[in-house]
Amino acid sequence: MRPGRAASGTVLAGLVAFGLLSAGCATGGTGTRDEGPAGSQPVAQITPQASPSGTAKATRRIDSVRLLKNDPKVGERVKEALEPCAGKTYPVDTSYGSLTGGPAADVVVNVMSCADSVGLGTYAYRAGEDGSYENVFTVEVPAVYGTIDRGDLVVTTQVYGEDDPMAYPSGSEVVTYRWADDRFTEHDRVHNDFSRGYTGAGDLSVPTEPEDPGGQPDPGRN
Numbered sequence: 001m002r003p004g005r006a007a008s009g010t011v012l013a014g015l016v017a018f019g020l021l022s023a024g025c026a027t028g029g030t031g032t033r034d035e036g037p038a039g040s041q042p043v044a045q046i047t048p049q050a051s052p053s054g055t056a057k058a059t060r061r062i063d064s065v066r067l068l069k070n071d072p073k074v075g076e077r078v079k080e081a082l083e084p085c086a087g088k089t090y091p092v093d094t095s096y097g098s099l100t101g102g103p104a105a106d107v108v109v110n111v112m113s114c115a116d117s118v119g120l121g122t123y124a125y126r127a128g129e130d131g132s133y134e135n136v137f138t139v140e141v142p143a144v145y146g147t148i149d150r151g152d153l154v155v156t157t158q159v160y161g162e163d164d165p166m167a168y169p170s171g172s173e174v175v176t177y178r179w180a181d182d183r184f185t186e187h188d189r190v191h192n193d194f195s196r197g198y199t200g201a202g203d204l205s206v207p208t209e210p211e212d213p214g215g216q217p218d219p220g221r222n
Helices: 010-021 064-069 076-080
Strands: 031-032 092-097 106-112 119-127 133-140 142-147 152-161 171-180 183-195
Touching: 064 076, 064 092, 064 106, 076 119, 092 142, 106 142, 119 142, 119 152, 133 142, 133 152, 133 183, 152 183
Parallel strands: none
Antiparallel strands: 031 133, 092 106, 106 119, 119 133, 142 152, 152 171, 171 183
């Protein structure tokens, strides 16, 4: 799910099956998380584009779907979701930016469900000198989305209580990771509790006035 507290009413259908197989983020779930050093095997070869400014790092436009499908760190359930949603459009968002100080822009890829754009996995790739990309960060849990923010990797996950409908999480965890010593380490964590008054979690209907037992109009009402 893209960052934000409200999800569409149709989230329920797209996320329930995946959520049953993945633990929620709020209680230390069992989702895969890899914050260690990059693996030794490149997952793709990309032809670099020249930097127009001559000083900024080159941005290599990549085939994100191919990168994910060739990456052994991407889970099989996520790979199964890598099918076109409509026509040739895949449920993948790709961001380019500076995260690790490599020779070219790093890449953050988010995989979502087709029906509801609910996040299924977030991955960060570091560019190599030879044009290859290596997976240096993986998290696969329901309703996850990663972004690049001023050199940091920011990962947001929705938090669900035991009785929460999928459309209305109880809150969110926003974790900021920073690259140091060839790995991402947690730099900051923010937990948000969402107001239940706006989620339909309780009975917010306005009570109606009881009718007069005798069926006569109330003299105090016009």
